[in-house]
Every structure is written in C-alpha cells, then in structure tokens.
Amino acid sequence: MTIHLTAFHQQADRMAPAPLAFFAPGEEIYAQGERCGSLYRVEFGAVRVYRLLADGRRQISAFYLAGETFGFEADDTHHFFAEAINATGIQVLRKAHGANLASELLPLALQVLVRAQEHMLVLGRQNAVERIAVFLTEMSERQGGLRLIELPMSRTDIGDYLGLTIETVSRAFTKLKQSGVIKLQGLRNVEIVKWQVLSDMAS
C-alpha cells in the first residue's frame, strides 16, 4: 500500500508514508526495550505513554490526542511503553534519512519537550486540586479551548499522569464539582463552568 502524503496536518510530511494502523482499547503500540525506527501520529483516538517501576508503580509521561506525534527517543531503543487508550488510528512514520528531515522533526520534539518540562512543575510542586485544575485546563486547550471537554482516559490514567492515586483524583473532582467550578455529565464529560477560577487554580 502506498499513500501519497501532501502536507498532511502540515507535520512530518517528508517521512516515509505508511498505512494507517488500528489499535484496540488497551492494545500495546510499543514496549520499553523494543528497537525503534518510527514515529507515530494519532489520527483518531488517544494514546498513553508511560514508564513502570519494578513493583508496578506507573507514571504516564503524556497523553497524545488526534493530530499529535509521539515516539521520540534519544537512541534506537524505546524507553517507554505506548498503548492505545481506546479505539485508535495511528499513522506510522518510518524513519528515513533525508537531509532536511530533522528540521521538520525538531519543532515537534521541542513541543513535547517543553510540555514535559512544564509537567515537572505540576508533579514536583502542586497539590492535588491544582494538578486536576492544570489537567482540565490542558485538556480544554488541546481540544480547542472549549468549555465542554471529553476525557478519553480513566481516573486511574489521570492519577498515573498526575502522580496521584485514583481516590485523590476522585476527591479533587468532587471538590471542584461542589465549589461549582466544573460540572460532570457522566464520567468522561466535563463542563468548565468557571474558567477563570480553574485557570487561577492551575497557577
């Protein structure tokens, strides 16, 4: 199968074209220790990239939504696991060795880098409610700044992203709900009622 890429999402369009790959909920995209030679662009669905400690503690380093690219590594080995959160379509971009390839990859990598560095402040220095506030703000911005946001991931995933337990995540949601900052319509749909308050909480 050959797909002709024409400034698709204006991202990484010089990479070797590849078929769209489908992943079921929870399905592994790659594992830590595997050799890597590709990047991955989410077409639809959502992905979690994470690392594990020997005893099972998990830290999700990032979620990736439609249009976003992941899979950057410093050497030829994956240092993380990647899984589809729900039914997900992914464009696999095999690495070629073109001259100006890096110049297209660098901006994408730098965006991931800055986001990672900013997330360190959250993990290292913010309390539970602040972390949830940051998370909801982030998700909203990445979904176009809407007041109504959809969370593709479970509370456990959110906890493992924010360095919290599921109970603490749940309690923080409850607090935000009770103070009228957000409303929940089902578990996965959040309405941000008081944007400014939420934004201030995130500092």
Place this chain on the structure above:
Amino acid sequence: MTIHLTAFHQQADRMAPAPLAFFAPGEEIYAQGERCGSLYRVEFGAVRVYRLLADGRRQISAFYLAGETFGFEADDTHHFFAEAINATGIQVLRKAHGANLASELLPLALQVLVRAQEHMLVLGRQNAVERIAVFLTEMSERQGGLRLIELPMSRTDIGDYLGLTIETVSRAFTKLKQSGVIKLQGLRNVEIVKWQVLSDMAS
C-alpha cells in the same frame, strides 16, 4: 575574544561560534518570557533551569554540567529561567539557519527530552529516599561513573529538583549515610560505598 571551535565535545560544532560568557554564582542566564535565539553549552561550572509558581514554589527541571547543552524552546520565547549555580563558563551558540543544523540539534534535544520524561517517574511515583538514590546515581553517571562525586548545587537546589523540601533531602542523606550506602566528606562531596544497593534503591 574569539574561540575557534574544532569539534569541541563533538556537539553542535556547526553553530555560529561565539565568545565564552562568564557567569557568577546565582547570576541569571536568561529569564522566563525573554525572547530566545540561542542555545547554551556549559564549558565549566553548572546551571539550573527552573520554573516558578506565583507564590514562589520552584521546580528545577534540570541541572546542566560541563559539556551539556541547554536552552531548547518550542517557540521564540523562553519558558524557563536559567541561572549559573557557581562560577560558570558558557558558550553561547547563536541560532543560524543552516540546512543541516537541525540534524545536529535534534539528538541533543532528544537526550534532554528522554531525561525529562524519565524524571517524571521520579517526581510522580518515587519516595524521598528513592529520589535521592536516583539523583546520586544520575550525578555519578554524568561524572563518568565514579564512586566519588561532587555536588555543585545546594540542598535547596536538590530539593527543588526532586520535588522535596530541604529537610526531607537532608533526612534522606542521613538515612543513606547511616545505612552505610554513602559517605559524606563535606557537604558537596559524596562517596558511593555500596553502588549496587544505591542503584537498586533507584529502581
């Protein structure tokens, strides 16, 4: 002052050469919000890159030692602060727009990225002693895997890097000392006595 770059540290040697800049202890290299157009390579000394919350809470995203390059940003604005920890010499690499420039920068940026992502696991999921163990292991590896390592930064800096208070850092050091895993010769010199134990603690 002109310095001729000849594959110096085999890093970023195609960038526009620039004079070596000296910074006093605590001196600011750049600030959040400033425009950026350069990268920085540490020649000697050490640098902390950090972010602040409104109330002063600080998270150091990384330390940079001799030979390492920092200052990567996703756009034309600095999102972090950078300061010299002690007397530091820095090569300022003005950004040029050469064709194969990005291909030399990308590996450096990716190394910073992977390190940042790995640090998230520490901040999100590891306890105080584990964090110190990780930190000492890291510092040792970055100084060539020696048993005797030098810490250029204060306990406060270490705390702000590991998401701990200075008291907790101090107590963790005390525990490692009492269990015979490390020895301290002064505040800034650590001897790793039981490498394997320390390494296991870091998980």
Place this chain on the structure above:
DNA sequence: GCCGAAATTCGGTTTTATCCTAAGGGATAT
C-alpha cells in the same frame, strides 16, 4: 587558626495524600 554568617541538620507537630475497605453508579451482556 579563629570568627561569623549562612547553610544544613535535627526534633516535634501538622497537613496531605495514601492505604484499605466498602458502598454506589454506569455500561455491557444476557
């Protein structure tokens, strides 16, 4: 070698999030 300021360590208390258990809701399959 001594002195003084600053940094670090120490002790005790408080706070916060975790841990553990159990009850409640939602989605899916029957």
Place this chain on the structure above:
DNA sequence: ATATCCCTTAGGATAAAACCGAATTTCGGC
C-alpha cells in the same frame, strides 16, 4: 429489562512529607 462486573466515590485510619522552630555544622574571610 435486569443482572453482573468494573470503575468510581466515599469514609476512616495510617504514613509520609511538609511545616515550624531551634541547634549544629560548614565554609569563607580575617
């Protein structure tokens, strides 16, 4: 429609780190 399972919420006890105050050590300057 209903039963079942899994995820989520809730409640209370526990533990870990933060907070506060004070003693001690370290290190640069004299």
